[in-house]
Amino acid sequence: MDDDTGTLPQKGDFSAWYNDILWRAEIMDVRYPVKGLYVWYPYGFAIRKHVYAQLRNLLDRDHEETLFPLLIPEQEFMKEAEHIKGFEDEVYWVTHGGRTPLEVKLALRPTSETAIYPMYALWLRSHADLPMKYYQIVNTFRYETKQTRPLIRLREITSFMESHTVHATWDEAEAQVEYELALTCEFYDAFCIPIIISKRPDWDKFPGADYTMAVDAIMPNGKTLQIGTVHHLGEHFSKTFSITFEDKNGEHKYASQTCYGISERCIAALISMHGDDKGLILPPISAPLQAVIVPITIGKRHEDVLAAAEKLKTDLTAAGFRVKIDTRDMRPGAKYYWWELRGVPLRLELGPRDLDAGKVMAVRRTGEKTQIELASVTDEVTRVLREITGAIRARAEEHTKSHLCTVASMDALDAALNEEKVAVVSWCQQKGCADVIEEKTNASILGTNARSQYVSETQGACIVCGKPGKATLVGRTY
RNA sequence: GGGGUAGUAGGGUAGCCUGGUCCAUCCUAGAGCGUUUGGGACGCUUUGACGGCGGUUCGAAUCCGCCCUACCCCA
The missing domain is CATH 3.30.110.30 (C-terminal domain of ProRS)
Known part of the structure; x- marks a missing residue:
C-alpha cells in the first residue's frame, strides 16, 4: 500500500489520529466558533443514538427516565458547601433576562444534584416511596480551563446520563452503587470496551460524596480515560436539602443517596479503543450501518446485479440488520476505503461472478474475507457479525492486558x-x-x-x- | 493561573517585516460534463479566502487597537 494514499495519521500517533478521524469519519465538527463546544455530524450522532439506546435499555430495567431544568437558582446551587467548592470555578451563570439583570442568578447545570434534590425533598414522604431511582440524559456546562478536546473535555457535555437514587439506609445505597457498577460493566462489555473499576482516593472523590467508584479505560497511548463514575453520597445532600422520610415506626429519617454518571466520553472510548490505521472499527451493536452492499456493476449485467443487491438488502433488513446499498458512481475500491474509514463492520461485495455462483463476498472490517451462500445469507451474516464482535473484543482485551x-x-x-x-x-x-x-x-x-x-x-x-x-x-x- | 505562537477557499501553504495588480499556489477538497468501474481512475470546465469588529490611509491579508478561536510550553 502506498504511503501517500492514506491521509489518516497512523494510530500510533494517537492524538493526531483521534483529531483527524473525528472529522474524516464525520463524527464531530470542531469548527463551531465557541471554545469547547462541538457539533455532532449526522453520522456521529447515529453512533451516539445506538450507544445511548443501549444505555437506556439497561437503565430502564429498574430506573425511570425523567427531565429536570437546565437552570439552577443560585441559592439552591450554593447550599452544599463541599459541592460548591468542587464546581464554583466552572459554572456558567445566566445573569440577565433580555436587558434586565436577574435578581437571582441562574447557574447552567454543571451536574444536576442541586436541581433535582429540592424536588426529591418534595416527592419523598414515606418509606413506601423508597427506593427512588431516576435518571436523565441531558447537556451540562462546565467552564473548563484546561485544554478542551472533542468528546473528552468539553464546555458543553452534550450527552450526560446522570442517575440519582434515594434509599432508606446507607447499606442499601451501597448495594445500589454495586448494582450500577454492574450495569456499567454490562454496558461497556456490549461495546467491547475493557474497563477497570477502582475506588478514587479521598482527594479525588466527587464533591459531596462519601466515596467515589470510577471506571477507567486505557487508551491506545496508555493514558487512562475516566468513562464512568458511581458516587455514594451518604446523607450529605439529604441533610442539606431535607430529603427525609417517615419510617415504619413513624420516625423522620434522612435518606441515603447515590448518583451515577456516564457521558459522551463513552463514544471517545469506543472510537479510540477499536479504530485502526484505516479508520473506525465499530462493533455491530453500535454501527449505524452493520453491512454495506457494494454492487459491482459492469456492462450489461447492471440490472441483474442491482436487482440481486436490492433483494439482498430486503432480506437482511427484514432480519433486523441495518444495511445500505452503495450505488454511488464511484469505483468499487474507493467505496471500500470510504466505508472502512467509517467503521462499517461488514462489506458485502456482489458482482456478476458471485451472482452466477449464488454467493456473495463477505469482507470483515477486522480483516477476514470469505464467500457466503446467498441462499442462507441472513444466518451467515448473523454468525459473521457475532464473530466480528468477538474479534473486536479479543483485540481490545489484549490491548488492555498488555498495558x-x-x-x-x-x-x-x-x-x-x-x-x-x-x-x-x-x-x-x-x-x-x-x-x-x-x-x-x-x-x-x-x-x-x-x-x-x-x-x-x-x-x-x-x-x-x-x-x-x-x-x-x-x-x-x- | 502564567507565558508564547498562530488564524488566508473543503483541506494545506506562500504573501505580511517593506500597504498598491489582471489570474497567488498545491491537493486524496467542492460543483459540472464526458469516458470509466472486482481495492483509492482520468480528461476538460468551473466555484471559492484573507477569524470578527473598529481605527489609520486615496488604498489594508499586510500597519494599530480590542475581541474570538486554535495550538504549544510552564505552574
Whole structure:
C-alpha cells in the first residue's frame, strides 16, 4: 500500500489520529466558533443514538427516565458547601433576562444534584416511596480551563446520563452503587470496551460524596480515560436539602443517596479503543450501518446485479440488520476505503461472478474475507457479525492486558509509565506518599480496590515509605 | 493561573517585516460534463479566502487597537 494514499495519521500517533478521524469519519465538527463546544455530524450522532439506546435499555430495567431544568437558582446551587467548592470555578451563570439583570442568578447545570434534590425533598414522604431511582440524559456546562478536546473535555457535555437514587439506609445505597457498577460493566462489555473499576482516593472523590467508584479505560497511548463514575453520597445532600422520610415506626429519617454518571466520553472510548490505521472499527451493536452492499456493476449485467443487491438488502433488513446499498458512481475500491474509514463492520461485495455462483463476498472490517451462500445469507451474516464482535473484543482485551503491569519500586513505576502502561503498586494510602508518587512520575493515583480481570489484588510494602500498603492503580490520565 | 505562537477557499501553504495588480499556489477538497468501474481512475470546465469588529490611509491579508478561536510550553 502506498504511503501517500492514506491521509489518516497512523494510530500510533494517537492524538493526531483521534483529531483527524473525528472529522474524516464525520463524527464531530470542531469548527463551531465557541471554545469547547462541538457539533455532532449526522453520522456521529447515529453512533451516539445506538450507544445511548443501549444505555437506556439497561437503565430502564429498574430506573425511570425523567427531565429536570437546565437552570439552577443560585441559592439552591450554593447550599452544599463541599459541592460548591468542587464546581464554583466552572459554572456558567445566566445573569440577565433580555436587558434586565436577574435578581437571582441562574447557574447552567454543571451536574444536576442541586436541581433535582429540592424536588426529591418534595416527592419523598414515606418509606413506601423508597427506593427512588431516576435518571436523565441531558447537556451540562462546565467552564473548563484546561485544554478542551472533542468528546473528552468539553464546555458543553452534550450527552450526560446522570442517575440519582434515594434509599432508606446507607447499606442499601451501597448495594445500589454495586448494582450500577454492574450495569456499567454490562454496558461497556456490549461495546467491547475493557474497563477497570477502582475506588478514587479521598482527594479525588466527587464533591459531596462519601466515596467515589470510577471506571477507567486505557487508551491506545496508555493514558487512562475516566468513562464512568458511581458516587455514594451518604446523607450529605439529604441533610442539606431535607430529603427525609417517615419510617415504619413513624420516625423522620434522612435518606441515603447515590448518583451515577456516564457521558459522551463513552463514544471517545469506543472510537479510540477499536479504530485502526484505516479508520473506525465499530462493533455491530453500535454501527449505524452493520453491512454495506457494494454492487459491482459492469456492462450489461447492471440490472441483474442491482436487482440481486436490492433483494439482498430486503432480506437482511427484514432480519433486523441495518444495511445500505452503495450505488454511488464511484469505483468499487474507493467505496471500500470510504466505508472502512467509517467503521462499517461488514462489506458485502456482489458482482456478476458471485451472482452466477449464488454467493456473495463477505469482507470483515477486522480483516477476514470469505464467500457466503446467498441462499442462507441472513444466518451467515448473523454468525459473521457475532464473530466480528468477538474479534473486536479479543483485540481490545489484549490491548488492555498488555498495558497493565505490577511494579514494586519507584524506578520500575517510572519505567512502566514511560512505556505507556498503567501500573499497580502498593501504597500505604497516606496523602504524603501519594504526593511523592505523583510528583516523581508525573502521573496520578487512580484508585484502590481495583476490580478487573487483568489486575490481581496484592498486598505489599508501600513503594514510598515501606509501610503495609494496598494495591493501587497509577497512570497518566486524560 | 502564567507565558508564547498562530488564524488566508473543503483541506494545506506562500504573501505580511517593506500597504498598491489582471489570474497567488498545491491537493486524496467542492460543483459540472464526458469516458470509466472486482481495492483509492482520468480528461476538460468551473466555484471559492484573507477569524470578527473598529481605527489609520486615496488604498489594508499586510500597519494599530480590542475581541474570538486554535495550538504549544510552564505552574
